[in-house]
Amino acid sequence: MAELEVFRHDVRSWLSENCPKSMREPVKGFEDFYSGGRDPEIVNPDQKVWCDRMAKRGWTVPHWPEKYGGGGLSSEEVNVLQQEMHAIGARRPLDSFGISMLGPAMLEFATEEQKLEHLPPICRGEIRWCQGYSEPNAGSDLASLQTKAEDNGDHFLINGQKIWTSYADQCDWIFCLVRTDSSGTKHEGISFVLFDMHQPGVTVRPIKLISGSSPFCETYFDNARAEKRNLVGETGKGWTIAKYLLTYERAMISGFGTVQGKSLGDSAISAFGKDHSGRISNGILRQTIAQYQLDAMAFSATMSRVGEEVTAGQGLGAASSIFKYYGTELNKRRNELNLAVGGESALGWEGQAYNEGIVARDWLRSKGNSIEGGTSEVQLNIVAKRVLGLPSE
Amino acid sequence: MTLVLNEEQVMLRDAASGFLSEKATLSHLRAMRDSDGDLPYSTDVWLEMVEMGWAGIAIDEVHGGLGYGFKGLGILLEQTGRHLSASPLHSAISISATLIDKLGSEAQKAEMLNKISGGSFLATLGLQESEVHKPASICTKAEKTPGGFCLTGSKVMVMDLHACTQIIVIARTSGNSEDCSGLTAFMVSNEADGISTERTPMVDSRNYGRIKLLNVEVQDSAVLGEVDTAWDGLSATLDIANIGLAAELLGLSEEAFQRTVKYLQERKQFGNFIGSFQGLQHRAAEIFAELELCRSLVLKALHAIDQGSDELPLLASATKAKLCEVAQRATNEAIQMHGGIGMTDDYEIGFFIKRARVLQHIFGDYNYHLDRYALLSGF
Incomplete structure (x- = not known):
């Protein structure tokens, strides 16, 4: 208990010195959330300052292990950090699908090499991820997805279309469900791959919603390239990962109710x-x-x-x-x-x-x-x- | 940990379930109903419950109880709901013992709570006077006499009246009907001169009673606590009692729901199990969701009693309102999804809807408590 109080004291004084004033003001709208990326949307320069400072301590994702860029904190310590941030009204420094969805899935299913390559940039807010799941003919029936990945030696060639890709126009990389085999049942032959969105084979078109905003996109792949080392899990076994990740997506969305x-x-x-x-x-x-x-x-x-x-x-x-x-x-x-x-x-x-x-x-x-x-x-x-x-x- | 059971509480739950599934089941209730007896429950089974410490489970150790708190009592009540077991756990324990604890003098508490814990004394509350719950609407009058009071009035829906030797009568000693002040609680023997009782079996096959008091003389010592000031203790007792009723509604609703799901898995029509039809699946899944919310509220409310939380009135009304809503839905759907067989007396599912409506009614239904919840929330 005493150690936890020492930790609390440290957190409190560090926050008071490092959390910019404007980052202690209530969030007014979606644009006040910071999601990072190579070319981040910034409405206030303090967003990046705050994120960088927190990332240096691993506190953008405090519960992840330190070697992956997290803070390595125990759940009690995470509670203390959250309480102290709450006490001064500090905003969350970084909100992203990398943190809320991809990270948990990679911690469970990725190789050590993959984790070391992809998780630290998520924690630092350097790479922003989008989710390539739904397709025009695979919504609720997600497993009937048709985006094809063809084995081409050291990489896959990706062809097809995704839809409802959140913030695809602002993201750097995508975690994507693709079909590597169409001979078995629809749940078999799905693979989970990661690739860079900034390449010639990827086209993104925002969709305007009834609310007037365009958080979602249509995303087209025309011979897009995914390196084989960025296949998470085994070929054809992506459905398990997909479902696991969905539980995190649902947890995130159900939070809206509170x-x-x-x-x-x-x-x-x-x-x-x-x-x-x-x-x-x-x-x-x-x-x-x-x-x-x-x-x-x-x-x-x-x-x-x-x-x-x-x-x-x-x-x-x-x-x-x-x-x-x-x-x-x-x-x-x-x-x-x-x-x-x-x-x-x-x-x-x-x-x-x-x-x-x-x-x-x-x-x-x-x-x-x-x-x-x-x-x-x-x-x-x-x-x-x-x-x-x-x-x- | 506030919303999960600890090891000891899990053991209590399992032991209670084991005992009730053998000694106080729905078949026992049916047999009692069909025998036309006076008693609302089996005395022998109650004595065994007392042996296990159930009578004093929420009474503190100084007064001979187990000091397990209301979470313990709530666990037992949930199980009695599951098995539809008849017992005086609401009337004598959750309600009367609590009221005595809230209002009684040290001497009264020492005397009565010890006896209640030991099973040698049962009291029941005489509160309600009209069709619906209006706790301050008391017309029963108690007029001062030399050395005592003279009571005249009537009460309905007195739980387990024919098993209890004493009635705690809420009477008006001053003020007007609807006033919260001016109420006093009296310990009245059910054999006092001027008292007449009538057994009123209700739809749930338990016995309640009506009382008429005509110039019933009691001594000053019959006043529980102080004259004119029963309201706060009564109100706090009703909050606790309603959480207890909600705990039984939870057990009852979950059991009715589980039986319904089992029926959906077994019954075939159109060449398929009816549980494979999406129309029924979604209705069942929605009830499942609502029941999960109910469980959380009941645990939160029981915890709040034991913590002496200031939020108790709000939580009590929230919990009773929610449980009334969901119990009504779950038991209605239970009948509908069972189809024709659910309408027969031979089949057991009908007992659940009957018990539910009585529990919903006692001390305020959905309408009463949702209104009170909104008022306590400031609108």
């Missing part, structure tokens, strides 16, 4: 008024808000419970299988309530009065949460078959 803004109850009282007992004067809206808030509280208690079960050595319980489904549905409910409570002000699309339409745009973007990373319907299929043991037709 976002807490201003209390909906308070906002509704300012918009609708209250009766003499303090109840929101529209009883129907009040019930919907109460039910949402109750479910959000129960969901967050369930995330804590699963965390405690893992800490207690009971493994990741069946409850975790509901996170993606429930978290994203909750997030959609919250966004619908934002519209109901905000009324006219929530429907604005442009202009300062409407904060450039942030409420409406977030609402529209939230519709994708229950589609990306496995639709709600796919999640329910998984619960029915794997957890409840219900039979297949």
Whole structure:
């Protein structure tokens, strides 16, 4: 315990000296998250300063081993670091798919050489990764993907198309599911390869969403080249890795359900008024808000419970299988309530009065949460078959 | 660790489940229902529960209990829900012992809690006066007399009335109906002059009772704690009692759900197991998700009781509201997914929906508690 307190003291004084003032201000929108890369999008130079300083200590990914660029911290130490960052309002220095998805999969499945080559640049925010999973005809049915990888000696030649590739236009490398063999069942013959996006055979076209933003792209491969040393796992055995990585993607997306803004109850009282007992004067809206808030509280208690079960050595319980489904549905409910409570002000699309339409745009973007990373319907299929043991037709 | 059971608690759960699956099952409940007896549960089985320390599980050791806390009691109640076991664990333990602990003088606590722990004394709460839960709406009057009080009024839905020797009657000593102040708790013998009781079997095959009090004379010493100030202790007791009811609803709903899933795996129609149909799979998966949320809330609320948390009123209403909502859905779906056989009395699934609705009703249903939860949240 005493050691942990010494660590806390060190962390606190280091943070107070090294965390730039502007990096202690609340994040206002997506552009305030820093994702690094060769040519990073920077809205404030302090973002890079903060990331570089944290990376030097391995604290952009504090729980990864030091030899891969992480901080090598124990889970108690990671908690202390997070608490101290929270105390001064410090932003996360780096958010990327490399950290949240590729890293965990590589730690599990990659060779030592591959880890040493690819993980440190992720921690330093030097290489930004995108995810090559979905295809136009392989969405929920991901395993029927057709992007082909042809054996060409020391490398593969990649041909095909991916879609919904998040931030492909800003990324440097891709972790990509490709078909190396089409003779067996659809789950066989899939391989997991890494390659550079900055090459002649790769074309990227952003897709404009109903929210007006373009976080996703169509990505075309025309004889793109992937070195064989960048094949993770065995040839044709990529599906296992793909699924493992998906659990991390779903964990990331389900976290959206726990976002807490201003209390909906308070906002509704300012918009609708209250009766003499303090109840929101529209009883129907009040019930919907109460039910949402109750479910959000129960969901967050369930995330804590699963965390405690893992800490207690009971493994990741069946409850975790509901996170993606429930978290994203909750997030959609919250966004619908934002519209109901905000009324006219929530429907604005442009202009300062409407904060450039942030409420409406977030609402529209939230519709994708229950589609990306496995639709709600796919999640329910998984619960029915794997957890409840219900039979297949 | 607040939301996982420790080794000791897991052992308690398994032991309780083993005991109840042998001694207090749904078949026992059915037999009791069909025998038309007065008692709401088997006295012999209750004495065995007392032997195992269940009566005093949440009572502190100074008063002869085990001091396991309410998490321990919650674990037992969840198991009684799973097996639909009848016992006075709510009426006498979760409710009356708690109320005595909250309101009683040191002497009253020393006397009664020790007896409750030892199984030689059972009391039940007389609170409700109308169709629905309105805890401050008390018209039963207690008028001061020399050396005591005179009580007149009526009570309904008194749990296990015919098994208990004492009734804790909540009566108005001052103020108007709906006022929280001016309420007093009295220990009244069920054989006192002027008291008449009526057995009212309910849809869950347990016995409740109605009481009429007509000029019932009690002594000053019958006051539990102080005159006029029962509200805070009563309110805190209701929070705890509702979490206990929610714990039983959790066990009951999970059991009804598991039986339903098993039926989906076995029943064939159109040449397929009905559990292979996506329409049913998704409904089942959604209930699974809701039940996982319920388990987290019940554990969080039980932990909050043992911690003496300030958030207890909010958590109690949140937990009861959620469990009412999900228990209703799970038991309705249980009947629907069982089809015709679910409608027959011979088949057991119907017992779950019946018990659920009574537990939902007692001390406030979904509507009451979602409203209270919103009020406590500031809207």
